[in-house]
Amino acid sequence: xSEPKTPDxxxxxxxxxxxxxNGKSSATIYDIAKVAGVNPSTVSRALSxxxxxxxxxxxxxxxAAAELNYHVNPFARALPTGRTSTFGLIVADITNPTFFDxxxxxxxxxxxxxxxxxxxxxxxxAVTELKAARRMMATVDGLILAxxxxxxxxxxxxxxxxxxxxxxxxxxxxxxxVPDVNKGISEAVRSLAANGHTKVxxxxxxxxxxxxxxxxxxxxxxxxxxxxxxxxxESTKPTVDGGRQVARDVRASGATAxxxxxxxxxxxxxxxxxxxxxxxxxxxxxxxxxDIFGADFTTPPLTTVRSxxxxxxxxAATLLLGLLHDSGEPASxxxxxxxxxxxxxxxxxxxxx
Amino acid sequence: xSEPKTPDxxxxxxxxxxxxxNGKSSATIYDIAKVAGVNPSTVSRALSxxxxxxxxxxxxxxxAAAELNYHVNPFARALPTGRTSTFGLIVADITNPTFFDxxxxxxxxxxxxxxxxxxxxxxxxAVTELKAARRMMATVDGLILAxxxxxxxxxxxxxxxxxxxxxxxxxxxxxxxVPDVNKGISEAVRSLAANGHTKVxxxxxxxxxxxxxxxxxxxxxxxxxxxxxxxxxESTKPTVDGGRQVARDVRASGATAxxxxxxxxxxxxxxxxxxxxxxxxxxxxxxxxxDIFGADFTTPPLTTVRSxxxxxxxxAATLLLGLLHDSGEPASxxxxxxxxxxxxxxxxxxxxx
DNA sequence: CTGAAAGCGCTTACAG
DNA sequence: CTGAAAGCGCTTACAG
Numbered sequence: 001x002s003e004p005k006t007p008d009x010x011x012x013x014x015x016x017x018x019x020x021x022n023g024k025s026s027a028t029i030y031d032i033a034k035v036a037g038v039n040p041s042t043v044s045r046a047l048s049x050x051x052x053x054x055x056x057x058x059x060x061x062x063x064a065a066a067e068l069n070y071h072v073n074p075f076a077r078a079l080p081t082g083r084t085s086t087f088g089l090i091v092a093d094i095t096n097p098t099f100f101d102x103x104x105x106x107x108x109x110x111x112x113x114x115x116x117x118x119x120x121x122x123x124x125x126a127v128t129e130l131k132a133a134r135r136m137m138a139t140v141d142g143l144i145l146a147x148x149x150x151x152x153x154x155x156x157x158x159x160x161x162x163x164x165x166x167x168x169x170x171x172x173x174x175x176x177x178v179p180d181v182n183k184g185i186s187e188a189v190r191s192l193a194a195n196g197h198t199k200v201x202x203x204x205x206x207x208x209x210x211x212x213x214x215x216x217x218x219x220x221x222x223x224x225x226x227x228x229x230x231x232x233x234e235s236t237k238p239t240v241d242g243g244r245q246v247a248r249d250v251r252a253s254g255a256t257a258x259x260x261x262x263x264x265x266x267x268x269x270x271x272x273x274x275x276x277x278x279x280x281x282x283x284x285x286x287x288x289x290x291d292i293f294g295a296d297f298t299t300p301p302l303t304t305v306r307s308x309x310x311x312x313x314x315x316a317a318t319l320l321l322g323l324l325h326d327s328g329e330p331a332s333x334x335x336x337x338x339x340x341x342x343x344x345x346x347x348x349x350x351x352x353x
Numbered sequence: 354x355s356e357p358k359t360p361d362x363x364x365x366x367x368x369x370x371x372x373x374x375n376g377k378s379s380a381t382i383y384d385i386a387k388v389a390g391v392n393p394s395t396v397s398r399a400l401s402x403x404x405x406x407x408x409x410x411x412x413x414x415x416x417a418a419a420e421l422n423y424h425v426n427p428f429a430r431a432l433p434t435g436r437t438s439t440f441g442l443i444v445a446d447i448t449n450p451t452f453f454d455x456x457x458x459x460x461x462x463x464x465x466x467x468x469x470x471x472x473x474x475x476x477x478x479a480v481t482e483l484k485a486a487r488r489m490m491a492t493v494d495g496l497i498l499a500x501x502x503x504x505x506x507x508x509x510x511x512x513x514x515x516x517x518x519x520x521x522x523x524x525x526x527x528x529x530x531v532p533d534v535n536k537g538i539s540e541a542v543r544s545l546a547a548n549g550h551t552k553v554x555x556x557x558x559x560x561x562x563x564x565x566x567x568x569x570x571x572x573x574x575x576x577x578x579x580x581x582x583x584x585x586x587e588s589t590k591p592t593v594d595g596g597r598q599v600a601r602d603v604r605a606s607g608a609t610a611x612x613x614x615x616x617x618x619x620x621x622x623x624x625x626x627x628x629x630x631x632x633x634x635x636x637x638x639x640x641x642x643x644d645i646f647g648a649d650f651t652t653p654p655l656t657t658v659r660s661x662x663x664x665x666x667x668x669a670a671t672l673l674l675g676l677l678h679d680s681g682e683p684a685s686x687x688x689x690x691x692x693x694x695x696x697x698x699x700x701x702x703x704x705x706x
Numbered sequence: 707c708t709g710a711a712a713g714c715g716c717t718t719a720c721a722g
Numbered sequence: 723c724t725g726a727a728a729g730c731g732c733t734t735a736c737a738g
Contacts, residue, residue: 071487071491072491073432073491074491074492075428075431075432075437075492076432078428079426079428079429079432084428086471086492094453094456094457094460095453095454095457097450097453097646097647100447100448100450100453101448103447103472104447104448104474107447107472107473107474111473111485116471116473116488116489116492117471117472117473118439118469118470118471118472119456119460119470119471119472120460120464120469120470121457121460132464134424135469136469138424138425138426138427139427139428139439139469267650293450293646293647294450294646294647294650297620297647297650297651298650298651298652299651299652
C-alpha cells in the first residue's frame with residue numbers, strides 16, 4: 001500500500017549526489033517561484049538585479065527566498081553570463097613572505113566587494129605560472145599576477161582574454177601597480193654615502209624578475225649621483241638560503257655596504273656573515289628590500305627599502321574590479337611610494353683594528 | 354549580396370561577452386564533435402572518463418580537441434555533476450605566519466591533484482568565518498578549516514553538506530589533523546626544569562582556540578610531572594602586539610620561564626621585556642609554539658615547540674581528497690608530531706645581582 | 707562502443 | 723512590470 005508505483009516514484013534522473021544531502025536538496029528559483037506565485041524569470045530578476053521588479057513582488061520573492069533558505073547556484077549563474085565573481089591571484093612563491101601582504105591586501109578588497117579570491121603559485125617558474133594562469137582563466141573574472149615570471153607577450157595574451165592586473169612589473173598595455181623604487185633607493189644610498197661607504201654591492205634577484213632589474217638600475221643611478229661605486233652580484237635564488245650562499249661573493253667584492261634584491265636575501269646574508277665573525281654594521285652594512293614580516297626580528301634589525309605590499313595587493317584588486325565593472329578604463333600604471341626604513345643593520349663603517 | 358538575410362545571420366542570442374573574445378569564442382564539445390565526426394556525448398565521454406570509448410575514437414577526439422585548443426568549461430561541467438575540482442581553505446588570520454605554511458602545504462597538494470585552492474580568512478571571528486564557509490560551500494567540493502573559531506555544531510553542520518577537514522582542532526565526527534602537543538611540551542618543560550626553573554607561566558591564546566586549551570593542559574600536565582609551578586596568563590590577541598601587552602603580567606607573575614600560545618606572542622613578549630632592560634634568557638626564559646618563519650631571526654633566537662604546519666596543510670588536503678574520491682572513509686583524527694626546537698631564548702637562570 | 711535526449715539552475719531578449 | 727521560452731556547455735541514464 002505504501003510506495004505505490006506512481007510515475008513520481010520512478011528513480012530520479014539527474015546526477016546522484018554522493019554526499020548526503022540531508023533529504024532536502026537546496027532550493028532553486030523554481031521553488032521560490034512556486035511559493036511566491038510568480039514566474040521563475042521574475043524571481044531571477046528580483047534576485048539578480050533588484051529594481052526591475054515591483055516592490056510588492058520583490059518582497060514576496062525575498063520572503064520566499066528567506067523562508068526556503070535559498071542560495072544561488074554560482075555555476076548555474078556563471079554558465080549563461082560568463083561571470084563568476086571570482087578572481088585569481090598568482091604569486092611567484094607562496095613561501096615568500098613578500099607575498100603574504102599582497103595576498104592579504106587582495107583578499108580583503110575582494111571580500112569587501114563580494115568577490116572570492118583564488119590563489120595559486122608559480123614556484124618561480126614561468127612554465128608553472130602560465131599553466132596556473134591558463135587553468136584559472138576558465139573560472140575567474142580576472143587575474144592578478146604578482147611578480148610574474150612569464151614573457152610580456154604571454155601576459156598580454158592572457159590580458160586579451162580577461163582583465164589582468166600585474167604587480168611588481170610593468171607590461172606594455174596591461175595595467176599594473178609597481179612600487180616606485182627611486183625614492184627609497186636614493187634615501188638608502190644617500191644614507192650609506194653619508195656614513196662613509198664608497199663601494200656598494202647589489203645582490204640581484206631572479207634574472208626574469210622585472211623588479212630586480214629596476215632595483216639594480218635605481219641603485220646604479222643613485223650611486224652615480226652620490227659618487228659611490230656599485231657592483232652587481234648574482235644570487236641563486238631570492239631566499240634566506242640564497243642570501244647565505246652569496247656571502248662569499250659579497251666578501252670577495254670588497255664592498256662595505258650591500259643592498260639585496262629582497263629582505264630574505266639580506267637576512268640570509270647577514271646570518272652567514274655574522275656566523276663568519278663579521279660585525280654588522282661595524283664591518284659591513286646591509287640593506288634589504290620590501291620590509292617583510294620579521295625584518296625587524298633580526299639582530300641588528302634590518303634596514304630596508306619598504307614597499308607597501310598590502311597596498312599593492314588591494315590597489316591591484318581595486319583596479320581589477322574597476323576593469324570588470326566600468327570597463328573601458330585605460331590601462332595604466334599605478335605607482336606606490338617606497339621609503340627607507342632605517343634600522344640597525346646599516347651605519348658607519350668602523351675603522352678596522 | 355554579401356550578408357544575405359539568412360536565419361544564420363540573425364543577431365546571436367546568448368549573453369554579450371564584455372571582454373573582447375578576439376573573434377573566436379572558445380571551442381565546445383560540439384565543435385570537437387563536428388571535427389571528429391562523432392556525437393557530442395561521445396566527446397564528453399572521451400574527455401571526462403577515458404576508457405569508455407574506442408581507442409580510435411579517443412584519438413580522433415583528442416586530436417580535434419588539441420587542434421581547436423579546447424578547454425572544458427568548468428561551470429558547464431559543475432552544473433550537472435555538482436563537482437568543481439575546487440576546495441576551500443579558511444584560515445583564522447591571513448596576516449599570521451602560522452598559516453602560511455598550512456596554506457602552502459594545502460595548495461601544493463591541491464595543485465598536484467589538479468584541484469584549485471580557494472582561500473578566505475575569518476579574521477579570528479566566528480561570525481565572519483561561518484559566513485565565509487557558507488559562501489564557499491556553494492562553489493567547492495570540500496572545505497579545510499584551519500584553527501576554526503566556530504562552534505563544534507556549526508562545523509558539524511557544514512560537514513553534513515560537504516566533506517570538511519579541520520586543522521588544529523578536534524571536532525567529534527569530523528576528520529581532523531592536529532599536532533600532538535605532548536611530546537614537544539614535555540621536552541620543553543623538562544628542559545626548563547633541568548635549567549632550574551620552578552615557576553612557569555603560560556600565556557594563553559584566544560578563548561575560542563581549541564589548541565590553546567590543549568597547550569595549557571599539556572603545560573599543566575608536564576609541569577606537574579616535573580614538579581614545576583604553572584600559572585596561566587591571558588592575552589588580548591595572539592599577535593606580536595598581544596605579546597607586548599602581556600609583558601606586565603608576566604613580570605608580575607614571578608615566573609622565571611614562560612611558554613606562550615604561539616611564536617608571535619613570544620616574540621612580542623621578548624621585545625617588550627628586552628626593551629624594559631631584561632636579559633633573555635639570563636633573567637627569563639621564553640618558549641614559543643609553532644616555529645613560524647622568522648622565529649630564528651630574533652635575538653636570541655626563539656626556542657619553540659615546532660608544529661609541522663606545512664605537513665598539516667598537505668595532510669588535510671590529502672584527507673579531503675580521500676573523502677572526495679573513495680568516499681566512506683571513517684572520520685578520524687590524524688596526529689602529527691611536535692618537537693622542541695631549542696634555541697637561545699631559553700636556558701639557565703642567572704642568579705640576580 | 708556510440709547516438710539522441712533530457713536535464714543541471716540560472717539569465718535574458720522577446721513579447722505583451 | 724511580468725511570462726514563456728531558449729540557451730549557456732556539459733553529463734549521463736537510456737537504448738541500441
